[in-house]
Amino acid sequence: MWAVTAEQMRAMEQETQDRYGIPPLALMENAGRAVAEVAWQVLTGAGPAGSLDDGPAFAGLPGSPWLVRVRPAPGLPGPASGTPGPRPPLAPGGRPPRVVVVAGHGNNGGDGLAAARHLHAWGAEVRVLLYGHPDRLTPDARVNFRACQEAGLVTLPLADGRAPVSEWLAQADLVIDALLGTGVRGAPREPVAGAIGAVMAAGRPVLAVDVPSGIDADAGAVPGPAVRAQWTVTFGAPKLGLFLYPAAGLTGEVWVAGIGLPAGVEPPGPAVYPLALPARAGARLPRPGEDAHKGTRGRVLVVGGSRPMPGAVALAAQAALRAGAGLVVAAVPDPAAGLVASRAAEIITHGLPAAADGGFGPGAAEAVLPLVERSVALAVGPGIGQGDWAMDLVRRLVLTAGRPVVLDADGLRAFAARPEDLQSAPAPVVLTPHAGELALLLGTTPEAVQADRPAAVREAARRTGQTVVLKGPHTLVATGGAPLTVWVNLTGNRALATAGSGDVLTGIILGLIGQGMDPREAAVTGVALHGFAADRIAARIAPDGILAGDLLGELPAARAALARLGEEAPAHWK
Ligand SMILES: NC(=O)C1=CN([C@@H]2O[C@H](COP(=O)(O)OP(=O)(O)OC[C@H]3O[C@@H](n4cnc5c(N)ncnc54)[C@H](O)[C@@H]3O)[C@@H](O)[C@H]2O)[C@H](O)CC1
Numbered sequence: 001m002w003a004v005t006a007e008q009m010r011a012m013e014q015e016t017q018d019r020y021g022i023p024p025l026a027l028m029e030n031a032g033r034a035v036a037e038v039a040w041q042v043l044t045g046a047g048p049a050g051s052l053d054d055g056p057a058f059a060g061l062p063g064s065p066w067l068v069r070v071r072p073a074p075g076l077p078g079p080a081s082g083t084p085g086p087r088p089p090l091a092p093g094g095r096p097p098r099v100v101v102v103a104g105h106g107n108n109g110g111d112g113l114a115a116a117r118h119l120h121a122w123g124a125e126v127r128v129l130l131y132g133h134p135d136r137l138t139p140d141a142r143v144n145f146r147a148c149q150e151a152g153l154v155t156l157p158l159a160d161g162r163a164p165v166s167e168w169l170a171q172a173d174l175v176i177d178a179l180l181g182t183g184v185r186g187a188p189r190e191p192v193a194g195a196i197g198a199v200m201a202a203g204r205p206v207l208a209v210d211v212p213s214g215i216d217a218d219a220g221a222v223p224g225p226a227v228r229a230q231w232t233v234t235f236g237a238p239k240l241g242l243f244l245y246p247a248a249g250l251t252g253e254v255w256v257a258g259i260g261l262p263a264g265v266e267p268p269g270p271a272v273y274p275l276a277l278p279a280r281a282g283a284r285l286p287r288p289g290e291d292a293h294k295g296t297r298g299r300v301l302v303v304g305g306s307r308p309m310p311g312a313v314a315l316a317a318q319a320a321l322r323a324g325a326g327l328v329v330a331a332v333p334d335p336a337a338g339l340v341a342s343r344a345a346e347i348i349t350h351g352l353p354a355a356a357d358g359g360f361g362p363g364a365a366e367a368v369l370p371l372v373e374r375s376v377a378l379a380v381g382p383g384i385g386q387g388d389w390a391m392d393l394v395r396r397l398v399l400t401a402g403r404p405v406v407l408d409a410d411g412l413r414a415f416a417a418r419p420e421d422l423q424s425a426p427a428p429v430v431l432t433p434h435a436g437e438l439a440l441l442l443g444t445t446p447e448a449v450q451a452d453r454p455a456a457v458r459e460a461a462r463r464t465g466q467t468v469v470l471k472g473p474h475t476l477v478a479t480g481g482a483p484l485t486v487w488v489n490l491t492g493n494r495a496l497a498t499a500g501s502g503d504v505l506t507g508i509i510l511g512l513i514g515q516g517m518d519p520r521e522a523a524v525t526g527v528a529l530h531g532f533a534a535d536r537i538a539a540r541i542a543p544d545g546i547l548a549g550d551l552l553g554e555l556p557a558a559r560a561a562l563a564r565l566g567e568e569a570p571a572h573w574k
Pocket residue numbers: 009010013024027028031104105106107108109110111138179180181182183184185186187188189190192209210211235236259
């Protein structure tokens with residue numbers, strides 16, 4: 001499954017018409033039906049609910065292959081609390097559910113009008129407020145407008161000053177937001193801006209059609225007033241902006257509804273955004289045979305640490321073991337060696353020559369070579385600091401070790417504003433920057449990175465020729481190639497916004513590479529596993545107050561649950 005830009009979605013819709021002969025009106029009908037179905041489920045309390053114990057990030061409506069949830073409701077992470085089950089109905093039994101559809105004059109409004117017709121047919125009390133002149137309706141929206149008009153559902157709040165808009169909204173069990181979709185340009189203008197204000201002022205539960213009105217479906221920007229929804233039902237493929245903040249904070253749960261796009265219709269390049277589905281990660285986790293021994297599960301090396309920061313190496317090394325590596329060696333400056341060794345008895349710790357500041361010193365690069373030669377992969381950077389000798393060591397390791405390298409934290413500074421140097425690395429490199437580190441690498445600002453995270457990660461992958469993991473809510477993993485592939489991760493929650501959680505991720509990716517996974521695949525899978533472990537803890541305990549070290553103990557169960565999901569989930573979830 002892909003996340004798509006508005007332009008990619010339009011191209012897919014066009015191809016569906018031109019090549020397969022399915023007209024857009026048919027897609028609109030399916031879209032409206034999907035909205036009505038989710039609306040009915042939340043109104044009557046039957047769901048939408050997940051059918052597999054797969055964590056919060058991905059669940060399907062029981063028995064339905066075409067309606068799946070790809071984003072949990074914010075603040076509701078985790079399979080335990082979120083073992084999705086029946087919810088209390090929005091509309092108490094004994095009377096018809098009351099629904100108000102606010103519609104614009106584009107195709108988004110058309111979807112809402114189609115949904116209104118279905119809900120009316122199923123017995124709901126439906127009112128439609130059309131914001132915009134009927135003459136400006138798109139042809140397909142007009143078909144649905146006429147059908148609703150015929151059923152006596154539509155009111156034009158602008159033409160008819162008597163429409164008691166706020167009263168209707170206040171009485172609604174559910175408001176369906178069909179004002180603006182992917183056709184929006186810039187901040188909403190009147191009368192739609194006023195309609196958004198009225199919907200928000202009413203404070204009733206909102207289901208957004210395709211995207212919450214007012215958000216930029218590509219970049220996730222929110223340039224003006226926008227709807228905050230409890231549910232978003234998006235069509236064919238989730239729009240990229242639904243996973244990017246600030247828009248991602250307005251979507252509530254995101255449900256993807258199939259609307260009849262044929263299986264062969266895929267988003268056109270130059271960049272594509274596949275979803276890193278948990279089941280996909282689970283299906284790809286290494287499975288050691290019963291005859292495995294530590295030598296066959298990969299010997300890996302973590303190079304980093306400094307006197308002030310010994311913990312980062314310990315976390316990364318332990319995470320590599322928890323991810324399944326057979327043997328983990330840590331190479332740290334001598335003054336940090338005792339501290340690292342005392343953190344975990346399972347790590348083999350080597351002290352290397354140090355400088356006066358407690359970081360690596362002269363001779364460290366030579367001393368580490370024998371350890372490199374006996375390792376299948378390296379992580380370089382956790383806690384390494386910014387000393388000259390440390391930077392020299394990083395460059396030498398990345399550019400000459402001839403082993404896959406996970407490059408993290410201060411290690412990334414060794415290539416600040418010189419990302420092209422990484423093109424000459426003799427073996428694949430996985431970079432794991434957060435926005436600030438990526439900004440350093442690209443010679444730009446963290447704000448510029450955050451303003452367009454997909455563009456920043458694409459640029460980094462293009463300039464380095466390597467795999468780049470841009471950490472943050474919905475981590476993006478750019479794996480290069482043509483079209484350039486940017487994986488959108490679905491797992492994780494704010495529990496990961498804590499010191500050391502990046503070190504754990506580095507260790508997980510290293511551990512997976514150590515077991516023979518392709519480094520690009522290890523990056524995508526490792527990010528999903530890391531977030532999945534955090535989701536499980538957040539669900540069981542809470543998302544706040546979790547330490548990075550808490551993730552370590554969760555990894556075995558998270559791995560097992562993910563692997564089970566990989567076996568059991570339907571093929572199109574992988
Ligand atoms: N294959 C699909 O994905 C399908 C998508 N459907 C739905 O169609 C919309 C996109 O429809 P479109 O007509 O292109 O645009 P909108 O309805 O989003 O907007 C229409 C209208 O709004 C006006 N407008 C633009 N910017 C502003 C603004 N800043 N303020 C006020 N008004 C604005 C402008 O005049 C536009 O014409 C997609 O989201 C889906 O919901 C299909 O129905 C099913 C197939």
